[in-house]
Amino acid sequence: MPQARTNKAAEPNGDAGKPVDRRVQRTREGLHHALFDLILEKRYDKITVQDIIDRANVGRSTFYAHFLDKEDLLENLLRQLGEQLHDETVRTTPPADDHIVHSLTFFVHAHANRDFYRAMLSGGGGDLLLDTGRKHFTEALRQHLDQRVEEGAVLKIPTPVVAQYLAGAMMSVLTWWLAQDMPYPPEEIDDMYQALALPSIEALT
Amino acid sequence: MPQARTNKAAEPNGDAGKPVDRRVQRTREGLHHALFDLILEKRYDKITVQDIIDRANVGRSTFYAHFLDKEDLLENLLRQLGEQLHDETVRTTPPADDHIVHSLTFFVHAHANRDFYRAMLSGGGGDLLLDTGRKHFTEALRQHLDQRVEEGAVLKIPTPVVAQYLAGAMMSVLTWWLAQDMPYPPEEIDDMYQALALPSIEALT
Protein backbone atom coordinates (compact mmCIF):
# COMPACT_ATOMS: atom_id res chain seq x y z
CA MET A 1 0.00 0.00 0.00
CA PRO A 2 1.13 3.56 -0.67
CA GLN A 3 0.78 4.51 2.94
CA ALA A 4 -1.39 2.51 5.18
CA ARG A 5 -3.44 3.96 7.98
CA THR A 6 -2.44 7.50 8.48
CA ASN A 7 -3.41 10.76 6.98
CA LYS A 8 -0.07 11.19 5.35
CA ALA A 9 -1.06 14.46 3.80
CA ALA A 10 -1.23 15.86 7.30
CA GLU A 11 2.38 14.96 7.88
CA PRO A 12 4.76 17.85 7.37
CA ASN A 13 6.28 15.70 4.67
CA GLY A 14 9.97 16.33 4.94
CA ASP A 15 9.94 16.34 1.17
CA ALA A 16 13.21 14.52 0.55
CA GLY A 17 12.37 14.68 -3.11
CA LYS A 18 11.07 11.16 -3.60
CA PRO A 19 9.51 11.35 -7.04
CA VAL A 20 6.34 9.46 -6.04
CA ASP A 21 5.12 6.59 -8.15
CA ARG A 22 3.09 7.66 -11.15
CA ARG A 23 0.33 5.27 -10.25
CA VAL A 24 -0.03 7.00 -6.92
CA GLN A 25 -0.24 10.37 -8.55
CA ARG A 26 -2.87 9.14 -10.95
CA THR A 27 -5.14 7.62 -8.37
CA ARG A 28 -4.82 10.64 -6.12
CA GLU A 29 -5.66 13.05 -8.86
CA GLY A 30 -8.41 10.78 -10.02
CA LEU A 31 -9.99 10.75 -6.60
CA HIS A 32 -9.61 14.48 -6.21
CA HIS A 33 -11.23 15.08 -9.55
CA ALA A 34 -13.99 12.62 -8.84
CA LEU A 35 -14.88 14.25 -5.55
CA PHE A 36 -14.69 17.71 -7.02
CA ASP A 37 -17.02 16.82 -9.86
CA LEU A 38 -19.41 14.97 -7.62
CA ILE A 39 -19.68 17.94 -5.30
CA LEU A 40 -20.92 19.98 -8.23
CA GLU A 41 -23.61 17.38 -8.83
CA LYS A 42 -24.95 16.38 -5.45
CA ARG A 43 -24.80 17.34 -1.81
CA TYR A 44 -21.47 16.51 -0.26
CA ASP A 45 -23.01 14.64 2.61
CA LYS A 46 -24.96 12.45 0.23
CA ILE A 47 -21.86 11.41 -1.66
CA THR A 48 -20.63 7.94 -0.78
CA VAL A 49 -17.24 6.37 -1.06
CA GLN A 50 -18.73 4.10 -3.65
CA ASP A 51 -19.74 7.07 -5.78
CA ILE A 52 -16.25 8.43 -5.61
CA ILE A 53 -14.41 5.26 -6.56
CA ASP A 54 -16.87 4.50 -9.31
CA ARG A 55 -16.33 7.93 -10.79
CA ALA A 56 -12.59 7.74 -10.38
CA ASN A 57 -12.55 4.16 -11.57
CA VAL A 58 -10.53 3.02 -8.63
CA GLY A 59 -10.76 -0.08 -6.48
CA ARG A 60 -12.34 0.16 -3.08
CA SER A 61 -9.29 -1.04 -1.21
CA THR A 62 -7.17 1.41 -3.13
CA PHE A 63 -9.22 4.26 -1.82
CA TYR A 64 -8.69 3.24 1.76
CA ALA A 65 -5.01 2.76 1.07
CA HIS A 66 -4.77 6.46 0.36
CA PHE A 67 -7.31 8.14 2.59
CA LEU A 68 -8.93 7.39 5.89
CA ASP A 69 -12.37 8.28 4.65
CA LYS A 70 -14.39 10.70 2.60
CA GLU A 71 -13.58 13.61 4.83
CA ASP A 72 -9.88 12.96 4.73
CA LEU A 73 -10.06 13.15 0.97
CA LEU A 74 -11.96 16.41 1.16
CA GLU A 75 -9.41 17.91 3.51
CA ASN A 76 -6.74 17.00 1.05
CA LEU A 77 -8.60 18.55 -1.81
CA LEU A 78 -9.19 21.74 0.14
CA ARG A 79 -5.59 21.95 1.13
CA GLN A 80 -4.70 21.83 -2.53
CA LEU A 81 -7.16 24.54 -3.43
CA GLY A 82 -5.89 26.56 -0.52
CA GLU A 83 -2.35 26.41 -1.80
CA GLN A 84 -3.57 27.39 -5.21
CA LEU A 85 -5.21 30.44 -3.69
CA HIS A 86 -2.16 31.26 -1.67
CA ASP A 87 0.08 31.21 -4.75
CA GLU A 88 -2.38 33.38 -6.56
CA THR A 89 -2.34 35.87 -3.72
CA VAL A 90 1.42 36.08 -3.65
CA ARG A 91 1.62 36.50 -7.38
CA THR A 92 -1.19 39.03 -7.68
CA THR A 93 -0.81 41.24 -4.65
CA PRO A 94 1.62 44.11 -5.06
CA PRO A 95 4.02 44.58 -2.16
CA ALA A 96 2.46 47.77 -0.83
CA ASP A 97 -1.23 47.86 -0.14
CA ASP A 98 -3.60 50.36 1.37
CA HIS A 99 -5.95 47.57 2.28
CA ILE A 100 -5.59 45.72 5.56
CA VAL A 101 -5.16 42.42 3.94
CA HIS A 102 -5.67 40.67 0.65
CA SER A 103 -9.39 40.16 1.12
CA LEU A 104 -10.07 40.87 -2.50
CA THR A 105 -8.25 37.76 -3.56
CA PHE A 106 -10.68 35.72 -1.51
CA PHE A 107 -13.66 37.21 -3.22
CA VAL A 108 -12.09 36.79 -6.62
CA HIS A 109 -11.17 33.21 -5.94
CA ALA A 110 -14.64 32.46 -4.67
CA HIS A 111 -16.10 34.10 -7.71
CA ALA A 112 -13.95 32.08 -10.04
CA ASN A 113 -14.86 28.83 -8.32
CA ARG A 114 -18.35 29.91 -7.43
CA ASP A 115 -20.02 26.64 -8.34
CA PHE A 116 -17.77 24.67 -6.09
CA TYR A 117 -17.98 27.11 -3.23
CA ARG A 118 -21.72 27.26 -3.33
CA ALA A 119 -22.15 23.52 -3.57
CA MET A 120 -19.77 23.15 -0.68
CA LEU A 121 -21.47 25.69 1.54
CA SER A 122 -24.93 24.32 1.07
CA GLY A 123 -24.01 20.67 0.93
CA GLY A 124 -23.07 20.03 4.53
CA GLY A 125 -19.32 20.28 4.14
CA GLY A 126 -19.28 23.99 4.67
CA ASP A 127 -17.64 23.78 8.08
CA LEU A 128 -14.40 22.54 6.67
CA LEU A 129 -14.21 25.07 3.90
CA LEU A 130 -15.00 27.97 6.16
CA ASP A 131 -12.62 26.80 8.82
CA THR A 132 -9.84 26.48 6.33
CA GLY A 133 -10.55 29.90 4.89
CA ARG A 134 -10.84 31.50 8.28
CA LYS A 135 -7.53 30.05 9.38
CA HIS A 136 -5.75 31.42 6.33
CA PHE A 137 -7.27 34.80 6.83
CA THR A 138 -6.73 34.90 10.56
CA GLU A 139 -3.10 34.05 10.12
CA ALA A 140 -2.55 36.80 7.59
CA LEU A 141 -4.32 39.29 9.81
CA ARG A 142 -2.39 38.38 12.87
CA GLN A 143 0.84 38.97 11.02
CA HIS A 144 -0.34 42.34 9.88
CA LEU A 145 -1.43 43.35 13.36
CA ASP A 146 1.66 42.06 15.11
CA GLN A 147 3.72 44.09 12.73
CA ARG A 148 1.87 47.20 13.75
CA VAL A 149 2.47 46.42 17.38
CA GLU A 150 6.17 46.07 16.76
CA GLU A 151 6.11 49.48 15.19
CA GLY A 152 5.09 50.79 18.57
CA ALA A 153 1.34 50.86 18.33
CA VAL A 154 -0.64 49.96 21.42
CA LEU A 155 -3.87 48.15 20.76
CA LYS A 156 -6.86 48.31 23.05
CA ILE A 157 -7.89 44.81 22.10
CA PRO A 158 -5.80 41.64 21.93
CA THR A 159 -4.81 40.77 18.40
CA PRO A 160 -6.29 37.26 18.44
CA VAL A 161 -9.69 38.71 19.16
CA VAL A 162 -9.38 41.27 16.42
CA ALA A 163 -8.15 38.70 13.93
CA GLN A 164 -10.94 36.33 14.77
CA TYR A 165 -13.48 39.12 14.55
CA LEU A 166 -12.41 40.29 11.14
CA ALA A 167 -11.93 36.82 9.71
CA GLY A 168 -15.34 35.73 10.89
CA ALA A 169 -16.93 38.81 9.41
CA MET A 170 -15.14 38.12 6.17
CA MET A 171 -16.30 34.53 5.86
CA SER A 172 -19.79 35.53 6.81
CA VAL A 173 -20.02 38.19 4.14
CA LEU A 174 -18.50 35.81 1.64
CA THR A 175 -21.06 33.15 2.46
CA TRP A 176 -23.93 35.55 2.19
CA TRP A 177 -22.64 36.97 -1.06
CA LEU A 178 -22.45 33.53 -2.62
CA ALA A 179 -25.82 32.46 -1.29
CA GLN A 180 -27.37 35.56 -2.91
CA ASP A 181 -25.83 34.67 -6.26
CA MET A 182 -23.28 37.42 -6.00
CA PRO A 183 -25.39 40.54 -6.48
CA TYR A 184 -22.21 42.63 -6.71
CA PRO A 185 -18.94 42.07 -8.50
CA PRO A 186 -16.02 40.91 -6.33
CA GLU A 187 -14.46 44.36 -6.22
CA GLU A 188 -17.61 45.96 -4.96
CA ILE A 189 -18.35 43.51 -2.18
CA ASP A 190 -14.74 43.76 -1.15
CA ASP A 191 -15.02 47.51 -0.94
CA MET A 192 -17.94 47.09 1.41
CA TYR A 193 -16.01 44.69 3.54
CA GLN A 194 -13.07 47.05 3.71
CA ALA A 195 -15.32 49.97 4.49
CA LEU A 196 -16.68 48.07 7.44
CA ALA A 197 -13.38 46.69 8.62
CA LEU A 198 -11.12 49.71 8.39
CA PRO A 199 -12.90 51.92 10.93
CA SER A 200 -12.58 49.16 13.52
CA ILE A 201 -8.90 48.87 12.94
CA GLU A 202 -8.29 52.57 13.03
CA ALA A 203 -10.16 52.80 16.30
CA LEU A 204 -7.81 50.25 17.79
CA THR A 205 -4.81 52.38 18.58
CA MET B 1 -48.66 7.98 15.59
CA PRO B 2 -48.61 11.51 17.03
CA GLN B 3 -47.81 13.08 13.72
CA ALA B 4 -46.48 11.01 10.96
CA ARG B 5 -43.94 12.18 8.48
CA THR B 6 -43.53 15.87 8.80
CA ASN B 7 -41.44 18.12 10.90
CA LYS B 8 -44.40 19.44 12.73
CA ALA B 9 -42.29 21.64 14.91
CA ALA B 10 -41.49 23.61 11.80
CA GLU B 11 -45.13 24.35 11.24
CA PRO B 12 -46.20 27.74 12.50
CA ASN B 13 -48.54 25.81 14.75
CA GLY B 14 -51.65 27.90 14.85
CA ASP B 15 -51.79 27.00 18.53
CA ALA B 16 -55.55 26.64 18.86
CA GLY B 17 -54.92 25.62 22.42
CA LYS B 18 -55.07 21.88 22.02
CA PRO B 19 -53.62 20.66 25.33
CA VAL B 20 -51.38 18.02 23.70
CA ASP B 21 -51.38 14.51 25.07
CA ARG B 22 -49.21 14.04 28.13
CA ARG B 23 -47.52 11.04 26.59
CA VAL B 24 -46.41 13.16 23.70
CA GLN B 25 -44.98 15.79 25.98
CA ARG B 26 -43.12 13.18 27.96
CA THR B 27 -41.49 11.42 25.03
CA ARG B 28 -40.54 14.73 23.46
CA GLU B 29 -38.96 16.02 26.59
CA GLY B 30 -37.33 12.68 27.14
CA LEU B 31 -35.76 12.73 23.71
CA HIS B 32 -34.65 16.32 24.11
CA HIS B 33 -33.06 15.54 27.41
CA ALA B 34 -31.42 12.42 26.10
CA LEU B 35 -29.86 14.23 23.19
CA PHE B 36 -28.77 17.12 25.34
CA ASP B 37 -27.06 14.83 27.83
CA LEU B 38 -25.48 12.72 25.16
CA ILE B 39 -24.02 15.77 23.48
CA LEU B 40 -22.21 16.52 26.71
CA GLU B 41 -20.74 13.04 26.65
CA LYS B 42 -19.75 12.32 23.08
CA ARG B 43 -19.40 14.00 19.71
CA TYR B 44 -22.74 14.85 18.17
CA ASP B 45 -21.91 13.16 14.90
CA LYS B 46 -21.04 9.95 16.70
CA ILE B 47 -24.37 9.79 18.47
CA THR B 48 -26.79 7.34 16.96
CA VAL B 49 -30.54 7.18 17.06
CA GLN B 50 -30.14 4.01 19.06
CA ASP B 51 -28.15 5.85 21.71
CA ILE B 52 -30.85 8.44 22.00
CA ILE B 53 -33.80 6.12 22.34
CA ASP B 54 -31.92 3.91 24.77
CA ARG B 55 -31.16 6.87 26.95
CA ALA B 56 -34.67 8.24 26.68
CA ASN B 57 -36.13 4.80 27.10
CA VAL B 58 -38.33 5.14 24.08
CA GLY B 59 -39.23 2.73 21.32
CA ARG B 60 -37.56 3.04 17.96
CA SER B 61 -40.76 3.51 16.03
CA THR B 62 -41.84 6.13 18.52
CA PHE B 63 -38.80 8.19 17.75
CA TYR B 64 -39.55 8.22 14.06
CA ALA B 65 -43.15 9.06 14.80
CA HIS B 66 -41.98 12.33 16.28
CA PHE B 67 -38.93 13.34 14.33
CA LEU B 68 -37.60 12.74 10.88
CA ASP B 69 -34.13 11.96 12.09
CA LYS B 70 -31.41 12.91 14.51
CA GLU B 71 -30.96 16.32 12.94
CA ASP B 72 -34.62 17.13 13.11
CA LEU B 73 -34.51 16.44 16.81
CA LEU B 74 -31.52 18.69 17.20
CA GLU B 75 -33.20 21.50 15.34
CA ASN B 76 -36.09 21.19 17.69
CA LEU B 77 -33.88 21.28 20.71
CA LEU B 78 -32.05 24.32 19.42
CA ARG B 79 -35.27 26.10 18.68
CA GLN B 80 -36.27 25.57 22.26
CA LEU B 81 -32.99 26.88 23.59
CA GLY B 82 -33.30 29.78 21.21
CA GLU B 83 -36.67 30.73 22.60
CA GLN B 84 -35.31 30.43 26.07
CA LEU B 85 -32.58 32.87 25.13
CA HIS B 86 -35.03 35.19 23.47
CA ASP B 87 -37.21 35.34 26.56
CA GLU B 88 -34.18 36.00 28.67
CA THR B 89 -33.18 38.83 26.39
CA VAL B 90 -36.55 40.47 26.55
CA ARG B 91 -36.72 40.15 30.30
CA THR B 92 -33.17 41.28 30.97
CA THR B 93 -32.57 44.05 28.49
CA PRO B 94 -33.71 47.47 29.59
CA PRO B 95 -35.71 49.37 26.96
CA ALA B 96 -33.03 51.94 26.15
CA ASP B 97 -29.56 50.78 25.29
CA ASP B 98 -26.37 52.44 24.18
CA HIS B 99 -25.23 49.21 22.60
CA ILE B 100 -26.15 48.35 19.05
CA VAL B 101 -27.87 45.20 20.00
CA HIS B 102 -28.17 42.78 22.87
CA SER B 103 -24.90 41.02 22.13
CA LEU B 104 -24.13 40.68 25.80
CA THR B 105 -27.04 38.33 26.29
CA PHE B 106 -25.48 35.99 23.78
CA PHE B 107 -22.22 35.87 25.62
CA VAL B 108 -23.95 35.40 28.94
CA HIS B 109 -26.13 32.64 27.60
CA ALA B 110 -23.15 30.92 26.04
CA HIS B 111 -21.30 31.22 29.29
CA ALA B 112 -24.14 29.74 31.27
CA ASN B 113 -24.46 26.82 28.87
CA ARG B 114 -20.78 26.65 28.06
CA ASP B 115 -20.51 22.87 28.22
CA PHE B 116 -23.25 22.39 25.73
CA TYR B 117 -22.03 25.11 23.41
CA ARG B 118 -18.51 23.80 23.38
CA ALA B 119 -19.54 20.21 22.82
CA MET B 120 -21.78 21.38 20.04
CA LEU B 121 -19.18 23.48 18.30
CA SER B 122 -16.51 20.83 18.34
CA GLY B 123 -18.75 17.86 17.74
CA GLY B 124 -19.71 18.34 14.14
CA GLY B 125 -23.10 19.92 14.73
CA GLY B 126 -21.69 23.41 14.97
CA ASP B 127 -23.17 24.50 11.67
CA LEU B 128 -26.68 24.34 12.95
CA LEU B 129 -26.01 26.13 16.19
CA LEU B 130 -24.09 28.91 14.52
CA ASP B 131 -26.65 29.29 11.77
CA THR B 132 -29.43 29.54 14.27
CA GLY B 133 -27.54 32.06 16.32
CA ARG B 134 -26.54 34.07 13.32
CA LYS B 135 -30.10 34.25 12.10
CA HIS B 136 -31.36 35.53 15.42
CA PHE B 137 -28.65 38.11 15.56
CA THR B 138 -28.97 39.15 11.94
CA GLU B 139 -32.66 39.67 12.36
CA ALA B 140 -32.23 41.86 15.41
CA LEU B 141 -29.59 43.87 13.65
CA ARG B 142 -31.60 44.39 10.55
CA GLN B 143 -34.44 45.78 12.59
CA HIS B 144 -32.12 48.15 14.33
CA LEU B 145 -30.59 49.35 11.08
CA ASP B 146 -33.87 49.68 9.23
CA GLN B 147 -35.10 51.82 12.06
CA ARG B 148 -32.17 54.13 11.61
CA VAL B 149 -32.88 54.37 7.92
CA GLU B 150 -36.47 55.32 8.60
CA GLU B 151 -35.21 58.07 10.82
CA GLY B 152 -33.63 59.56 7.76
CA ALA B 153 -30.14 58.17 7.85
CA VAL B 154 -28.53 57.22 4.57
CA LEU B 155 -26.25 54.25 4.71
CA LYS B 156 -23.34 53.74 2.38
CA ILE B 157 -23.71 50.00 2.57
CA PRO B 158 -26.85 47.86 2.17
CA THR B 159 -28.25 46.74 5.51
CA PRO B 160 -28.19 43.02 4.71
CA VAL B 161 -24.47 43.20 4.16
CA VAL B 162 -23.90 45.08 7.36
CA ALA B 163 -26.10 42.73 9.35
CA GLN B 164 -24.38 39.71 7.93
CA TYR B 165 -21.00 41.22 8.60
CA LEU B 166 -21.68 42.01 12.22
CA ALA B 167 -23.48 38.76 12.94
CA GLY B 168 -20.67 36.73 11.43
CA ALA B 169 -18.10 38.62 13.43
CA MET B 170 -20.15 38.02 16.54
CA MET B 171 -20.44 34.28 16.07
CA SER B 172 -16.79 34.06 15.21
CA VAL B 173 -15.69 35.84 18.34
CA LEU B 174 -18.08 33.76 20.38
CA THR B 175 -16.68 30.55 18.93
CA TRP B 176 -13.13 31.61 19.58
CA TRP B 177 -13.92 32.70 23.09
CA LEU B 178 -15.45 29.36 23.93
CA ALA B 179 -12.68 27.40 22.28
CA GLN B 180 -10.16 29.27 24.41
CA ASP B 181 -12.03 28.38 27.58
CA MET B 182 -13.35 31.89 27.97
CA PRO B 183 -10.24 33.82 29.00
CA TYR B 184 -12.40 36.86 29.76
CA PRO B 185 -15.72 37.23 31.54
CA PRO B 186 -18.76 37.71 29.32
CA GLU B 187 -18.91 41.44 29.97
CA GLU B 188 -15.34 41.95 28.92
CA ILE B 189 -15.47 40.02 25.67
CA ASP B 190 -18.69 41.80 24.87
CA ASP B 191 -17.00 45.15 25.40
CA MET B 192 -14.38 44.13 22.89
CA TYR B 193 -16.98 43.11 20.40
CA GLN B 194 -18.80 46.38 20.83
CA ALA B 195 -15.59 48.33 20.56
CA LEU B 196 -14.93 46.70 17.23
CA ALA B 197 -18.46 46.92 15.93
CA LEU B 198 -19.43 50.46 16.85
CA PRO B 199 -16.85 52.29 14.72
CA SER B 200 -18.09 50.42 11.65
CA ILE B 201 -21.64 51.43 12.32
CA GLU B 202 -20.79 55.03 12.98
CA ALA B 203 -18.85 55.17 9.76
CA LEU B 204 -21.93 54.05 7.88
CA THR B 205 -23.86 57.26 7.67
Added chain:
DNA sequence: TTCCTGTCGAACACTTTGTTCGGTTTTGTG
Protein backbone atom coordinates in the same frame (compact mmCIF):
# COMPACT_ATOMS: atom_id res chain seq x y z
C1' DT C 1 14.24 -8.70 -17.22
C1' DT C 2 13.28 -8.65 -12.43
C1' DC C 3 11.53 -7.08 -8.49
C1' DC C 4 8.73 -4.19 -5.94
C1' DT C 5 4.79 -1.77 -5.10
C1' DG C 6 0.39 -0.29 -6.19
C1' DT C 7 -4.01 -1.80 -7.70
C1' DC C 8 -8.02 -4.76 -8.38
C1' DG C 9 -12.31 -6.68 -6.77
C1' DA C 10 -14.88 -9.80 -4.49
C1' DA C 11 -16.17 -11.22 -0.12
C1' DC C 12 -17.03 -10.20 4.56
C1' DA C 13 -18.54 -8.59 9.17
C1' DC C 14 -20.51 -4.78 11.05
C1' DT C 15 -23.16 -0.64 11.90
C1' DT C 16 -26.86 2.40 11.14
C1' DT C 17 -31.00 3.74 9.15
C1' DG C 18 -35.91 4.09 8.48
C1' DT C 19 -40.31 1.31 8.10
C1' DT C 20 -43.92 -1.93 9.23
C1' DC C 21 -47.29 -4.02 12.08
C1' DG C 22 -49.69 -6.67 15.64
C1' DG C 23 -50.21 -6.22 20.35
C1' DT C 24 -50.26 -3.42 24.71
C1' DT C 25 -50.78 0.64 27.58
C1' DT C 26 -52.14 5.24 28.61
C1' DT C 27 -55.22 9.37 28.11
C1' DG C 28 -58.98 12.14 27.71
C1' DT C 29 -63.75 12.20 27.98
C1' DG C 30 -68.61 11.01 28.50
Added chain:
DNA sequence: CACAAAACCGAACAAAGTGTTCGACAGGAA
Protein backbone atom coordinates in the same frame (compact mmCIF):
# COMPACT_ATOMS: atom_id res chain seq x y z
C1' DC D 1 -66.05 3.96 35.90
C1' DA D 2 -65.78 2.53 31.22
C1' DC D 3 -64.40 2.80 26.58
C1' DA D 4 -62.67 4.40 22.36
C1' DA D 5 -58.90 6.82 20.54
C1' DA D 6 -54.29 7.79 20.47
C1' DA D 7 -49.71 6.76 21.58
C1' DC D 8 -46.26 3.51 22.53
C1' DC D 9 -43.65 -0.86 22.27
C1' DG D 10 -40.41 -3.86 20.10
C1' DA D 11 -39.08 -7.20 17.16
C1' DA D 12 -38.18 -7.95 12.61
C1' DC D 13 -36.80 -6.33 8.14
C1' DA D 14 -34.72 -4.49 3.89
C1' DA D 15 -31.45 -1.39 2.40
C1' DA D 16 -27.37 1.14 2.39
C1' DG D 17 -22.98 2.18 3.74
C1' DT D 18 -18.45 1.43 6.07
C1' DG D 19 -13.91 -0.26 6.52
C1' DT D 20 -10.93 -4.53 6.14
C1' DT D 21 -8.80 -8.58 4.17
C1' DC D 22 -6.48 -11.26 0.77
C1' DG D 23 -4.89 -13.59 -3.34
C1' DA D 24 -4.12 -12.45 -8.02
C1' DC D 25 -2.41 -9.25 -11.18
C1' DA D 26 -0.13 -5.40 -13.65
C1' DG D 27 2.65 -1.20 -14.20
C1' DG D 28 6.75 1.17 -13.07
C1' DA D 29 11.63 1.71 -11.61
C1' DA D 30 16.36 0.21 -12.02
